[in-house]
Amino acid sequence: MFKKIMPLSAILSLRFLGLFLVLPVLSVYALSMEGATPLLVGVIVGGYALTQALLQVPFGTMSDKIGRKLTLLIGLLIFLAGSLICAMSDDIYMLMLGRFLQGAGAIGSVVTAMISDLVPEEVRGKAMAMMGGTIAISFALAMGLGPVLGAAYGVSFLFYLTGVFALIAMVLLFTAVPTPPRIKHIYHETSKTSDILKDKNLVSMFVINGMQKGLMTMAFVLIPIVLTSAVEDGGFAWEKSELWQAYLPAMLFGLVAMGPAAVFGEKKNRSKEIFLLSILLFITAFALMGYAPTATIFVMGVVSFFIGFNMMEPLVQSIISRYAKVHQKGAALGIGNSVSYFMTFIGGTTAGLFLDMSDRQTLGGALAAIGLLWFLWTLRMDKPARYSFLFIPIDEVDQTKLEQLEHDAIGEWYINETEAVVAIKYKTESVEEDDLRAQVIK
Numbered sequence: 001m002f003k004k005i006m007p008l009s010a011i012l013s014l015r016f017l018g019l020f021l022v023l024p025v026l027s028v029y030a031l032s033m034e035g036a037t038p039l040l041v042g043v044i045v046g047g048y049a050l051t052q053a054l055l056q057v058p059f060g061t062m063s064d065k066i067g068r069k070l071t072l073l074i075g076l077l078i079f080l081a082g083s084l085i086c087a088m089s090d091d092i093y094m095l096m097l098g099r100f101l102q103g104a105g106a107i108g109s110v111v112t113a114m115i116s117d118l119v120p121e122e123v124r125g126k127a128m129a130m131m132g133g134t135i136a137i138s139f140a141l142a143m144g145l146g147p148v149l150g151a152a153y154g155v156s157f158l159f160y161l162t163g164v165f166a167l168i169a170m171v172l173l174f175t176a177v178p179t180p181p182r183i184k185h186i187y188h189e190t191s192k193t194s195d196i197l198k199d200k201n202l203v204s205m206f207v208i209n210g211m212q213k214g215l216m217t218m219a220f221v222l223i224p225i226v227l228t229s230a231v232e233d234g235g236f237a238w239e240k241s242e243l244w245q246a247y248l249p250a251m252l253f254g255l256v257a258m259g260p261a262a263v264f265g266e267k268k269n270r271s272k273e274i275f276l277l278s279i280l281l282f283i284t285a286f287a288l289m290g291y292a293p294t295a296t297i298f299v300m301g302v303v304s305f306f307i308g309f310n311m312m313e314p315l316v317q318s319i320i321s322r323y324a325k326v327h328q329k330g331a332a333l334g335i336g337n338s339v340s341y342f343m344t345f346i347g348g349t350t351a352g353l354f355l356d357m358s359d360r361q362t363l364g365g366a367l368a369a370i371g372l373l374w375f376l377w378t379l380r381m382d383k384p385a386r387y388s389f390l391f392i393p394i395d396e397v398d399q400t401k402l403e404q405l406e407h408d409a410i411g412e413w414y415i416n417e418t419e420a421v422v423a424i425k426y427k428t429e430s431v432e433e434d435d436l437r438a439q440v441i442k
Contacts, residue, residue, distance in 0.1 A: 004115075004119060004178060005118070005119065005127045005131065007172050007176035008111050008115055008118075008131070008177055009131045009134040010169070010172055011072070011169040011172055011177070012108065012134070013134040013135055013137070013138040014166070014168060014169045015079060015107070015169060016135050016138045016139070016142075017138040017142055017162075018079075018083060018102075018162030018163075019048060020138060020139050020146070021142045021149070021150075022150070022155060022158045022162070023045070023142065023143075023146065023217075024142075024220065024223070024224060024243060024247050025150040025155055025158075025240065026044065026045055026224075027042075027045055027221045027225050028225060028228050028240055029150075029155040030044045030045070033091060034091055034092065035091060035092045036092045037356055038352040038353070038354075038355040038356040039353050040092050040352065041225075041352050042217075042221050042348040042349045042350065043096060043345075043348065044095055044099050045348035045352075046217040046344050046346070046347055046348025046349055047096060047099040047100050048099050048102045049103060049213070049217070049340075049341040049343075049345040049348075050341070050342070050345040051100050051101070051102075051103035051104040052104075052341040053337075053338050053341035053342045054106075055103075055104055055106035056106045056108065056109045056334065056337060056338060056341070057109070057338075058106075059071060059075060059107060059109060059110055060109040060334075062074075063109075063110045063114075068110055068113065068114045068117065069174070069179060072107050072110055072111070072173055073173060075106060076105060076107065076173070078101060078104050079101075079105035079107075079166050080163050080166040080167065081101055082098045082099065082100070082102035082103075082105070083098070083159050083162040083163040083166060084098075085097060085101060086098030086099060086102065087157075087160045087162075089156075102162075109337070111131070112131075115127050118178065132313075132314060132317055132318070136258060136310070136313050139310075140251050143247050143248075143250065143254075144247065144248055144251045146158065147244040147247050147248075148244050149161070150243075151240055151241035151242075151243070151244065196324070196335060197335075199323065199324075200380060200381070200382075201384070202320065202323050202324060202332055204377065204378060204380060204381040205319055205323060205336065206335060206336050207377060208275055208316060208374075209316050209336045209339060209343075210339040210340050211370075211374050212309065212313070213340040213343050213347065214343035214344060214347030214350075215282060215286075215305075215347060215367065215371075216309060216344065217344050217345075217347035217348035217351065218347045218348065218351040218363075219302075220348070221348055221352055222289060222351055222360065222363065222364075223302055224243055226289070226360050227242075227243060227246060227298070228243070234359055234360055236295040236298065238295065245299070246298075249299070249303055250299075250302045250303045251306060253307050254303075254307050254309065254310035255310065258313070258314060261278075261310070261311035261312075261314070262314040265314075265315045265319075266315065266318065269383065269384065271315050271384060272378070272381055272383055272384075274312065275378055275381075276378055276379070277308075277311065278308040278309070278311045278312040279308070279371055279374055279378060280308075280375065281307055281308030281311070282308045282367075282371045283368050283371035283372060283375065284301070284304045285301045285302070285308065286301070286363075286365075286367035287301070287364060287368040288300055288301030288364075289301035289364050290361050290363060290364010290365050290367070290368065291361055291364060291365070317333065317336070319384055320333055320336045322384045322385075325412045354366070386427065387427060388425075388428045390426060391421050391422070392421065392424070392437060392440065393420060393422075394415060394420045394421060394422055396441050396442060397422045397441060397442070398440060401439060402422060402440050405439060405440060407426075409426050409430035409431040410427075410436075411426065411427070412424075413425065422440070424436060
């Protein structure tokens with residue numbers, strides 16, 4: 001599994017590393033360009049996410065028709081073109097075009113589908129977790145390297161470096177990624193979007209996913225602009241080269257918090273508690289960043305934000321998968337990703353508009369109040385049930401018994417025709433695997 005998944009995870013992580021590298025310094029860089037306004041800067045920070053949201057489904061559909069590898073190549077070429085345009089930009093609108101193009105290479109759904117094609121059913125969950133972990137590591141590395149490299153070599157260098165990452169990803173695609181088989185699943189129920197949106201737990205997770213990503217871009221508009229603005233404008237008059245002093249401790253504390261949060265959330269089934277604690281850290285972060293009288297207190301707010309973000313990040317996709325029924329999982333993850341990308345764009349744009357019309361105190365107070373409402377919403381969420389999968393060769397299963405399988409402990413079942421297995425999702429504490437097997441075998 002490792003040899004199949006790591007090249008794909010590396011491709012996606014290289015892409016995200018490039019996108020994340022510029023986030024800590026992009027708003028200050030864009031604001032220095034001719035014609036820049038805080039609103040346009042906000043659009044640039046979150047702009048890649050708008051095209052991501054719009055093109056996730058078309059790229060996924062295209063990969064079904066022309067193949068995964070060719071679709072990934074097209075996405076990486078578009079991403080490369082956008083990165084080069086950003087690097088060569090000499091005005092705000094050229095930079096905006098490049099950012100939109102960076103997001104237009106929307107390959108996330110294609111990589112996820114490719115992992116599903118390559119990995120056997122029984123280890124697919126671990127494969128998805130591995131991919132999510134590499135993306136989280138990319139985010140942490142970018143927060144540490146972005147400000148340092150940007151200060152030393154300029155933000156244009158970061159965009160050229162992103163282009164190099166895209167080229168490396170293309171090499172990996174054709175040297176290390178196997179060509180996947182086509183897999184057909186047969187589910188015993190059909191998926192309706194309306195059913196997914198009626199599930200209060202899934203809706204709560206979509207809100208969590210969207211709010212987390214929206215507040216991320218708001219933070220990356222706010223943090224560098226406030227730290228580098230003049231004191232008379234409500235800032236702390238830092239040099240751009242000093243921004244690492246805020247991001248480095250935030251990254252380190254965030255990394256330290258990520259591991260225990262993931263273990264506690266997954267293995268101890270305490271994900272709801274982790275989400276609530278993370279939201280409290282978000283509220284604290286924006287209150288501190290909004291009203292901090294000194295740079296030290298402001299940086300404490302930055303650290304609080306990164307801890308909350310990193311505690312939440314490894315759990316979001318996993319918990320959406322756990323709440324969704326088997327036949328809804330793809331649709332639920334698709335909705336969750338689309339919501340998160342739209343909110344990423346809206347977050348950056350809204351933060352820019354706020355700073356254009358108001359001040360950081362108003363923005364910080366408003367975001368803390370929104371965080372409180374978010375906390376109250378999340379309290380509604382139920383604790384996710386623990387499910388396991390039973391995999392049985394299809395030639396051992398009685399089809400009639402399978403179709404009659406109904407039990408409160410059964411989440412869903414489906415047939416993977418390519419691998420010739422039946423997969424049954426069941427509550428571990430409610431039914432024994434041997435008893436379940438006896439109900440469906442010939």
